[in-house]
Amino acid sequence: MKRSPLLRKLRFFLRRLVAEQIVLVLTLLFCVGATLTVVSVWQLSEQLIQSQAQQNAATSVQNLQMARTLYSDSVVGRIREQAGxxxxxxxxxxxxxxxxxxTYFIELGEQISSNQAGVGVRLYSNYPFPWRKETGGARDQFEREAIAFLEQHPEQTFANVETFANRLSLxxxxxxxMKPSCIACHNSHPDSPRRNWQVGDVRGVVEVIQPLDSLVQKTQWNLVGLLGLLLTLFILGLSGLVIAIRRLNNISQNLELEVIERTADLVNANQELLFEQEKSNSLLLNILPPKIARQLKDGSKPVADGFGNVTILFADIVxxxxxxxxxxxxxxxxxxxEIFSxxxxxxxxxRLEKIKTIGDAYMVAAGLPEPREDHAAAIAEMALAMQRELMKINVAKNINITLRIGINSGPVVAGVIGKKKFIYDLWGDAVNTASxxxxxxxxGQIQVTESTYELLKNQYHFEPRGAIEIKGKGKMQTYFLQ
Known part of the structure; x- marks a missing residue:
């Protein structure tokens, strides 16, 4: 009895020390998290700004070139033969x-540059006409590198973010x-610096300069606001945590007095827990294959395996x-x-493995988690049986719905990932192809790939569909299982 107050004081001191350590750790974690968040958002914002600026610049170049082509073909080309x-x-x-x-293109670019602060449009070349010798050639390192690169790769573009005219710009x-309509003029003009132009040659470079500093400044202010919001939320959360910890300390002191009374209740709770564990095990076996369920209960990580010979079926209710x-x-x-049951x-x-249902779609596989030699034949039987079952339901319900079924065979990776609402799922190109x-x-048809057809062609009747265009796969030879 004499040591009881001393033990209480010791426990109180330890709890207070732990609470202070928790607050310190959370403060450090916030600082690290806030820093990473701001850096990540800043990097993402920079990427988005540059990406949008490049798209805008590409559109501007395209529009300028279209304007010049229209002028060349529809104006100059039509009046070239007009007297005077x-x-x-x-x-x-x-x-x-x-x-x-x-000349029209250059002056149009000058008008754009003079009317829009910071925006610039330039046309320059290694072969400027004499009257543009001073202004028509490369004027800085970027322009020289752009000409050198684009002469080798005319189908690509050349871009860089740098300080230009004291502004951060793209x-x-x-x-x-060189277009066909320009060849004759450039090769015959008395002042042309080059007389052997051919269609497709790089005559020069069109450059668009787009300032980014205003967008970057807005992004910086947004980041400051984000940091302020995070700081406010952290202070509020930390204050609530401190209050909660103090309250929990008071509650824990009272709970110590009830430990003995709760011992009997814990015995009953343990019995109920065993009963719930049995229910949980039963539910787990209903959701996952027994082998995978055992791995999950044993704590094996990761719960995933590769399977070389698997056949996958996707079905959708049309x-x-x-x-x-x-x-x-x-x-x-x-x-x-009723249908899915x-x-x-x-x-x-x-003895197939149902993988999942998504809306009115049904996915099933054979050959996993226990390998089997007849995986393709088992899925073929499943597909035909599904059609028969749906026909029975149509007759019983007086409705008219059909199935669209796809089958593919190949290697997959199968297993369970995540911590909540986990399912046994498949990954791999064979799965995507089946989908x-x-x-x-x-x-009303069962469409199979050539890999499945090769496994079943001597056991089932197929009708060739021929080569069809498959998204992400190109042309594929497919067959209908009859």
């Missing part, structure tokens, strides 16, 4: 003069490729969406439950 009208760079000093396409350059428009929700769910019974009888077989199939 001359296309020349010095059109302002010549009666009846109109600007050459390049400099975006694209090749100015007409279910339209049927849902006329069916009450409860009856619709009952109908879907019938499919589940087929899985059990054929494509379903989505690119026909209502």
């Amino acid at each position: 009208i001359t296309a020349t760079h010095d059109y302002r000093n010549i009666a009846g003069g109109i600007p050459l396409p390049a 400099r975006y350059a694209a090749a100015d490729v 007409g279910f969406t339209k049927l849902s428009e006329s069916y009450p929700p409860r009856e619709l769910v009952d109908l879907l439950n 019938a499919f589940d019974n087929l899985c059990e009888s054929l 494509r077989m379903e989505s690119h199939g026909l209502p």
